[in-house]
Amino acid sequence: MKLSVLIEALSAENIEEIHIKDKSQNICQVCNLSLTSVAFTKNIIYVVTAPVLLEVGDGCLEAPSIFILLGNLNDFIDMQKPENYIIYQSDAPGEVFTALLSKLNLESRILEAELAISRALFDCTSIKDLLDVAASILGNPILLQDFTTRLLVHSANEVMAADDEILNSVFRMGYVTSELFQKYDYANVLEQIKNTPQTFLLKSPKKRERLICRLIVNRRYFGWFLTVAYNHPFKDSDIEIMNFLCGALQLFLEKENILPNTTRSENLLQELIQDAKYSEAEFKKRAEGFSWMLHDHYYIIAISDKTRKAESRMMMSYRNHLSLIFPEAIILEVNRKLILFFDTKEVGICLNVLEAFLEKYDLLAVCSNQFHKITDFAYILNQLLMVIGLEKSLHFNKSLIHYQDYIMYCAIKKIGREGHIQYFCMPELLEVFRYDHKYGTSFAYSKRIALELASVTAAAQKLGIHRNTMEYRLRKFNDLSGISNYTADIVERLLFTYKILDLYPEILEEKDIL
Structure with missing residues (x-):
């Protein structure tokens, strides 16, 4: 050991004098x-x-x-x-x-460990071999995880601690589950890891050090x-x-070109999202280069947290869970x-399984129609994300919805962006809405239910009123709107206006409109 390092003790x-x-x-x-004492050789310190x-x-x-x-200058002056x-x-x-x-x-011990790890870096053929060497030095197990918490590799002396839920989850499921994210405020732990450049000790009364x-x-x-006590x-x-092992692991991971919980196919889809320009043939040829064979029957499902409060780390835990359900x-x-x-x-069976997952974690999902051009991926994804954005206005009462049911709303949203x-809107319908607002009636809403169900009886049942009451409301709507002949064009315009007002209810508050 260097003298300068030793005297740090x-x-x-x-220290009064150094010579x-x-x-x-x-x-x-x-x-x-x-x-x-007789043999006063070099490289020895005597106290x-x-x-x-x-x-x-x-x-x-x-x-x-x-x-x-030991003493002071006066003790040795003569x-x-x-x-x-x-x-x-x-x-x-003695001290x-x-x-x-x-x-x-x-x-x-540090020097011996560094030498052993350095030799292992050149001799080992896998990361697991390297972790085994380091674990034998530390005497405790070592786990390697990617940023989503997924367990990638662990040393041979693996740990299954019954008193440590996090470790049990990592070994049993392969990642930290959503429930444990919430229970242990794990998102903050991950943020601490990401922002701490050196090895640090994590202590908790609920988990092993x-x-x-x-x-x-x-x-x-x-x-x-990490290593566990x-x-x-x-x-x-x-x-x-651990700090020295970090450098060795980074060299090994870079040499092997291992990516953190991503695959080549994910990276290619990310390129499409980022508007990379491909023809169908070019993209398929590139995918085949990574052994990804496309079969032209595509579906996309976009999933969002209904509360809009989920941290990115929490979504990663859902991702890990879903990757096991849908490999x-x-x-x-x-x-x-x-x-x-x-x-x-066919994606129907997957949707049935997914729906239970969505309801359990209070998530919202939008499923696309089947499409056949992979280069349309980014466009269709944007349509699904647009539907998710409508939730604030439409208040979906289901966890799983289909894009095809909301195509009209997407079209309205695009028109609305132009101002x-x-x-x-149909002026006649706006007048009935304003009448309802003024007198506390619901003639416009009753008409909508009748149009959507195409049945007076079914509309009355849905509203919980007598058929005669329903017929009165429809007649009153006709009187207020001045509409008597419901052609297909009139019906389409009415339904289109209803949908516009779903997204832009403030239109009814504007004065002297139309």
């Missing part, structure tokens, strides 16, 4: 000087008090060893001193000796690796060994929304 303010010829030398041993030094006499004065002289010495103010030689020896042993170190691979945040408590040098799906996260891509002729959407 001493309090700097207690050493070769300050760059390595120290391999620490001893207490006694009257029987000695003034009385003992006086008795030893000339035997150590020209020795290449380094002597820690004495001949060795060639290499440090005067250190202390009256506890000084123990501090130096502990530091020497600590650094020796962990040493966690983040990984940056190819200048991207990859995830982390399972077999025995952590040692003082464990953090330094055939390609799953992306885009702006805190999950995108499931299926290449299959003056009110001019697409």
Whole structure:
């Protein structure tokens, strides 16, 4: 160990004088000087008090060893001193000796670990082999996880701690489940990992202690690796060994070009989202280069959190769960929304399974129609995201909806972006709405139900009123609107206006419109 490193074990303010010829030398041993000491060789430090030094006499004065002289300057002012010495103010030689020896042993363990890990980096053929070597040094298991919490690799001495729910979830499910994210406020833990450049200790009364170190691979945040205090408590040098292991793992991951919980197919779909220009043939040829064979029967499902409060980390936990339920799906996260891509002729069975998942976690999903051009992926995804954005206005009462049921709303939204959407409304219907608002009636709403169900009886049943009452409301609507002949064109215009008002109810508040 370097002398400069070893004397860090001493309090700097207690060092009164240093006289050493070769300050760059390595120290391999620490001893207490006694009257029987005779071999004063280089690379050894002796701890000695003034009385003992006086008795030893000339035997150590020209020795290449380094002597820690305990006392103060006055104790040694009239004495001949060795060639290499440090005067250190202390009256506890045992404590000084123990501090130096502990530091020497600590650094020796770190050095041995670094050598073993360095050799393993060249000799090992897999990350697991490298983790096995490091785990044998630390004496505790090591886990490698990507940024979504998914377990990628673990050392051979794996841990299944019944008293640690997080570890049980990682080993049993392969990731941290959504329930545990909420229970342990895990999103904040992941943020801490991402923003902490060195190994740190994570302590919790609910979980076993962990040493966690983040990984940056190819200048991207990859995830982390951790060791758990399972077999025995952590040692003082464990953090330094973890920091060195971090560099070795990063080199290995970059050499193997391992991506964090992504596949080539996911990256290709991300390119389409980012408006990369491909023809159908070009994209398929590139996909085939990564052994991804497309079969031209595509569905997209976009999933969002109804509360709009879910952290990105929480959506990652849902993603991990869904990847186990639907191993055939390609799953992306885009702006805190999950995108499931299926290449299959029939998606009905998947939707049945998905619906239960959505209801359990209070999520909303929109499913596309089947499409056959992969280069339409980004366009169709944007349509689904538009439907999800309508939830604030339409208040969907289902967890799973189909895009085809909301195509008209998407068209209205696009028209509305140009402004003056009110001019697409039917003035006669607006008048009935204003009458209803003024007198507290519901003639406009009753007419809508009758049009949508195409049955007076069914409309009356849905509204919970007598058929005669329903017929009265419809006659009153005719009187107020002045409409008597309901051609197909009139019906379409009425339904179109109803949908416009669903998205833009403020139109009814404007005065002197139309």
